[in-house]
Amino acid sequence: MSQPAMGCIKSFVAVLVCLCAVAVQAEDPYLFFDWNVTYGMISPLGVPQQGILINGQFPGPKINCTSNNNIVVNVFNNLDEPLLLTWYGVQQRKNSWQDGNPGTMCPIAPGTNFTYRFQVKDQIGSSFYYPTTSLQKASGGIGGLQIHSRLLIPVPFDPPADDFSVLTGDWYTKGHKSLKRLLDSGRPLGRPDGIQINGNSYTKDEPLFTMEAGKTYRYRVCNVGMKTSLNFRIQNHTLKLVEMEGSHTVQNVYDSLDVHVGQCLSVLVTANQDPKDYFMVVSSRFTKKLLTTVALIHYANGKGPASPELPPPPPETETGIAWSINQFRSFRWNLTASAARPNPQGSYHYGQINITRTFKLVNSRARVDGKLRYAVNGFSHTDAVTPFKLAEYYGVQDKVFKYDTMKDEPDKVPESANNNINVLVTSNVVNATFRNFVEIVFENREKTIQTWHLDGYSFFAVAIEPGRWSPDKRKNYNLVDAVSRNTIQVYPGSWAAVMTTLDNAGMWNLRSEMGERAYLGQQLYLSVLSPARSLRDEYNLPDNALLCGMVTNLPKPPPYSI
Template structure:
């Protein structure tokens, strides 16, 4: 009987491996002054000479090998925004899981979008590199045996939109560190796929998408910026929302769509108008702008054989300061309960209508002074990155000398702001409720590595336990990045079934870089590799692992 069970397990593992393929990428990451999206010379972080970087086009369960050569003059890490790294936080590419790739060296990530589909991105995660580029799109396509809840589009387009500064990224980093309150809140320009606004004299080129009248196209839209939320729309065209960050949504028709920092969406657009060129625009939220401002990203939807250029003003959108519109739209984005995603069974098979919460974290994001320097904090703790990655220390010495588990206050605010290495316990296979409380007068967005979370609620003012009465527990959308409105709160549920060391962070780069993050340690005592992967054979060592023998494999 035992051998039959063993054979069955081996056979099932082989089936999983056979159903996936191995994809290989070699990337050279460098600072390039010859690629300038705007008429200013500055170093742009490119991958294989490309800005944005190459598309990772994969299918559910594929193994993607990315060999990263670091030709920068600084250490580098790349993270895979929304890819859950099932049982393998060793590949997550953040400071708490990986030693940086030193200049002049290379390291190979092996990422697997296990049981995932959807639209995601990658970007550099340390040294403020993201402000200079190094980002790109990730597509995870359905396996052919899984039905997709909409007809196959004529083509798919990746649209990466993000804010940009005219200044050298090292100068930007220094200004952010030393002028926290006064610098970095308003960028110089907003780019579409690394290109400047259509028609602006500073733009060297602009983005254009070619379509055929009568055909329908899928646009995968991501906010790859550092600070600005935007509202996206296409002149004289409707959009049908179908997916966000790995979840099929209930399909709703929109005139415009808010996309917050770190978020990704898929929309269907039918070329239903007369043959001509039409504006595609992204306007900033909570900022004043004019139609000709560099803060308005502009591209062109070009109909085949059209000789009619874009005409008229840019399409009007919601008031950028109308929080009510934004919240209402956010609440309308719901899970498609009947569609299958990475698996044939409906998404709605997994729901939160009757869950029992194991833990609740109430996390206040704000700014405080520490040793006279303003820093971003969570419950008045500003994360301080240790020399030894948390995952290394956790694997070899149970964190000793690197962090102290559960010192971080998950439900209260410290009296005095301080630095800390914030690591908290997440109950394995328990339900975690996280309340993001934004004590700032600006937008924020938060991301959890390793999981998708159910977005159950938004609210104004201070969250209380009674706020749960307003939650949507029937069909909350599942995603990995969620917005938190100024002086408001957002609540999510996460099922912690993925052992590892997982980063919970603000997606606003200045907030993240200056301390607004923590790590959730989800631990399974079973050492079976089927439960959590051991360190990879090529694991990089740094920090305490270089001066001590405790990290020897």
């Protein structure tokens, strides 16, 4: 080969190397949002009431992003009370500073603003955001958060004709301040007044979505309510499940799907029926009084009203619980699908990892000084003026809380909600070991369904069964293709088991997703500290972090190093 030709080849290779280096070092894209949080009039059930709006909207603005995007949200709090927003289901790697819970952050004071900065690193799926301060979620401040796959990562279904967001949940016509006063006085919230879909109770002539005959659509359904499990179905149409809380699933087909509080899923719906109108139906599950609402789905160029005959709900009582458990068992992780990163999800063989630690968490309710409280293993959590994460970072945790007041398994647990042991109201922070592989068992001895969520992680939902849990129940675990998710339901008189690796350093909230229960103590925090205090494991305290309580005027600790 001639010298000029060889020189050209070397120059070309050098250019390629430089381009690759630039590509590797380039930052992922940024998305910027400015949100103004205010009160305003809304009518989710047709009754005007004061709600919480974001940029004048309820639901709030949708965050449409792609895996690895950096999200920057400047929140102006124009309420008359403190505010925090949590990015539900987003696994904020190394960044519990932005988690939006009272145990990790100081609230945004009225009349001030705060800028959240986080990355949706190696994630996909359907989620939402909501306020965590007091019971503000009961008045709104909720919006969709959708993370799409990067173009180079194949998705296991064809692109849909459109992507619809369905934020549905139970609703009270009393505002969150009235509901908070009820709980503070020692009384329960009682039954919700109805069910809303995307902030409305729709009429029979106002279409929510429009489909074209022959095309397939993605419906992202999230239960953003306070306490009620729901069933979702569409008249005369089947639902092909394709994603659940950030994981692609085996694509089974259902007539209806149970969606418990805090849970999100995606289904594909093909417009393959006669071109006319159809009802989307959402109804309550496991409640004494059946609550039902509908929304209209219109076929473009279709003629004819929707049939008044609605598809029936699944069975209730014990038969209904068995039906719902069997549906849960049919959910499977799609091991042939790519994840949000190039390596396949199925390469993580969680069933072959030895369990390092087991938490058995038993929920209960009690009266403390005449007032209603909810507990985990006999401990009813209360927040401190100084967020636990800040106290830990500044080295004053001994003055704010104690680690491990709650044991991994209770010495004594109530046989039922009416036979409770004494409950201690205190800050409940568990000292967890970085990179331990843990098993968490939720045992529900009460007569109402529960839902649990873990911030900062996805876990493998390996089992749900009736009765009591014991170690020999592990033989029934799904150790191959359990769905990786972040929320799990626990039926009355039943238990659920999940597994996860505590590889995300930070202070992470494990809580009941039932708003009443979390507010009255049914939650705890997992402190997952990296001994190395390295930026490889956890980010430093953000420069704009709000300070409160004991750390307000303390000197800033030395930053983590590489």
